Amino acid sequence: MAAEDTKKKLVEAAYKVLIEEGFENIKARNVAKKAGYAATAIYKHFGSLNFLITLASFKILDEYNQKSIEISTTVTDPIQMSKLSWRYFLFYAFKNVPVFENLFWGKARGIFEEAVLEYFQLYPEEIRNQTSTFFYLAYFNSSIEERDFMLFRRAANEGRLTLDDAAYISRVNSLVTHAALREHMEDYKDPAVAKRAAEDCYKIIEKTIDKCLIDRAADEKDAPVRG
Numbered sequence: 001m002a003a004e005d006t007k008k009k010l011v012e013a014a015y016k017v018l019i020e021e022g023f024e025n026i027k028a029r030n031v032a033k034k035a036g037y038a039a040t041a042i043y044k045h046f047g048s049l050n051f052l053i054t055l056a057s058f059k060i061l062d063e064y065n066q067k068s069i070e071i072s073t074t075v076t077d078p079i080q081m082s083k084l085s086w087r088y089f090l091f092y093a094f095k096n097v098p099v100f101e102n103l104f105w106g107k108a109r110g111i112f113e114e115a116v117l118e119y120f121q122l123y124p125e126e127i128r129n130q131t132s133t134f135f136y137l138a139y140f141n142s143s144i145e146e147r148d149f150m151l152f153r154r155a156a157n158e159g160r161l162t163l164d165d166a167a168y169i170s171r172v173n174s175l176v177t178h179a180a181l182r183e184h185m186e187d188y189k190d191p192a193v194a195k196r197a198a199e200d201c202y203k204i205i206e207k208t209i210d211k212c213l214i215d216r217a218a219d220e221k222d223a224p225v226r227g
Contacts, residue, residue: 014056
């Protein structure tokens with residue numbers, strides 16, 4: 001229990017540094033000092049500062065995760081679910097660009113699944129409170145592209161677009177979002193900038209989705225009728 005308590009204190013300290021000082025200012029020494037330990041404690045219990053930062057970053061996702069669960073338990077249409085998921089993801093991502101960029105496209109991506117398992121071992125009460133199957137599938141997968149594809153594959157199975165379209169939309173959405181986040185690494189702390197960036201990015205994503213659906217409908221309309 002002593003080791004678990006130490007880990008929790010370090011995760012909480014890292015979370016506070018992320019919130020109060022920003023991702024760019026997090027260092028092993030200031031995290032350890034805030035928790036009341038030497039910096040060596042971080043490497044003893046987590047192996048690396050990056051692993052600890054990843055665990056602390058999950059706490060920043062709490063509000064976004066609650067929205068995701070709400071969507072997945074109240075919305076049944078996969079296209080609408082994807083659009084709403086993207087709207088909320090962008091809203092929170094542009095409020096804390098470095099954290100989201102690191103988790104889903106940066107160094108944390110390679111250790112994401114391992115870190116999720118560690119996080120829920122430390123905070124088992126959090127996973128017991130989650131009821132959505134989609135939550136489990138999404139949370140244990142760091143790939144935004146694959147998460148998106150799960151929904152569009154359902155739409156493809158319903159005949160609303162092709163599997164190629166589903167893969168294309170998922171790929172483009174991820175690339176567009178990553179590029180937009182990187183563009184705002186320096187100015188995201190301005191609320192007006194973050195809001196505008198999220199809205200602009202969402203418009204591109206929504207248009208990409210709708211265009212593929214429209215194209216699919218047009219293809220079916222123009223197809224020769226077989227008697």
